[in-house]
Every structure is written in structure tokens, then in C-alpha cells.
Amino acid sequence: MKCPSCQHFETKVIDSRVTKDGTAIRRRRECLSCGFRFTTYERAEIQLPMIIKRDGRREPFIREKVIEGLKKACQKRPISMEQIEAFVNQLERELAETGEKEIHSTTIGEKVMEKLHEWDEVAYVRFASVYRQFQDVTEFIEQIQQLLNKKKRPGN
Structure with a gap:
């Protein structure tokens, strides 16, 4: 492992x-040259479908991009990194369980939207x-409306 x-x-x-969630191994490492300490994570590699973007481009699923998007949305909100x-x-x-070779980015976006709606309205x-x-701003106001x-409906 490179320092x-x-x-x-x-x-x-x-x-x-x-x-905590049992999906990775966290390793603390120390460089034998400079003594710098750092953390790495080892995860099982699973075969994920390629993502079809809105413009038709295809790219691999990148976990970090989803995490970064969630972190930006949840900034200064009561959502923990553990939840994300x-x-x-x-x-x-x-x-991975879909077995699909490709999946549209809108599918992922909608799943993220559902989870954020469940967690926090501002996010x-x-x-x-x-x-x-x-x-x-009109579109923004419409979404808030x-x-x-939904909050005003009985049963919510």
C-alpha cells in the first residue's frame, strides 16, 4: 500500500x-519510511451494473459520487455518515441483485430521493x-409546496 x-x-x-455494518475491514497503517499513519478500507468487490447517464454516456457505478451527493444534501442536517x-x-x-448489466442513473437518483424524503425534507x-x-425559483417553490x-393530508 502506497503512503x-x-x-x-x-x-x-x-x-x-x-x-460497524460488517461490510468492510478498516485497517490503520503506518508508513515504514516517514511514519505517517492513515486508514484504508477493504470491501468485497461486487459486480455492479454500468450507469447510463441522461446524455447516453455509460460509466461505472462510483460509490463515492453517491456519498458526496448525499453529504452535500445533508450538510448541516441531522444525518450521520453511518446512515449515509x-x-x-x-x-x-x-x-448487484438486479442482475442487470446496465441501469439508468434516474433509477439511482429516485432511490436517493426516496431515502432523503424519508430522512430530512431540507436535504x-x-x-x-x-x-x-x-x-x-418557481420550480423550487413548487417542490416545497x-x-x-403532503404534510397537511390526514394521516401524515
Whole structure:
């Protein structure tokens, strides 16, 4: 494992632990050259479908892109990194279990929207404004109005 500080290739593992959700092994490492300590995660590699973007391009599913989008939407909201990680783990399992070779990005976007709607309305609207590409404030207001109308219905 290459040291992120000095780029030396020899490091030693100081500590290994299974993550809380049991989907990865967390390893603390120390560079044998400069002594820099860092953390790595080892995950099982699962075959995920290619993602078909809106413009027709295809790219591999990138876990970090989903996490970054969720982190931006949930910034300064009461959503923990553990919740985000658990959701992305679940999403990866669901995608792998479909058995599909390709999947549209809108499928992933809608799953993220559903989870954010369940977690936090502010995070949901933040994500929706980017995901649905709001062009003006009117679209933003319409989305908020829909949320308010759902809250007013009996049984909500």
C-alpha cells in the first residue's frame, strides 16, 4: 500500500477491525519510511451494473459520487455518515441483485430521493434542486409546496 504522504510503497498494518455494518475491514497503517499513519478500507468487490447517464454516456457505478451527493444534501442536517454509508451499502446490494448489466442513473437518483424524503425534507429539497435541474425559483417553490401539501393530508 502506497503512503499518501511520501508515496513510499512499504507500510505496515497496525490495527484491523470490521466496520460497524460488517461490510468492510478498516485497517490503520503506518508508513515504514516517514511514519505517517492513515486508514484504508477493504470491501468485497461486487459486480455492479454500468450507469447510463441522461446524455447516453455509460460509466461505472462510483460509490463515492453517491456519498458526496448525499453529504452535500445533508450538510448541516441531522444525518450521520453511518446512515449515509448504510444506505449506499444497501443501494449497492440492490443494484448487484438486479442482475442487470446496465441501469439508468434516474433509477439511482429516485432511490436517493426516496431515502432523503424519508430522512430530512431540507436535504431532500437540496438534492432535488440539483437532481431535477431546477431552472428558476418557481420550480423550487413548487417542490416545497408539494412537501407542505403532503404534510397537511390526514394521516401524515
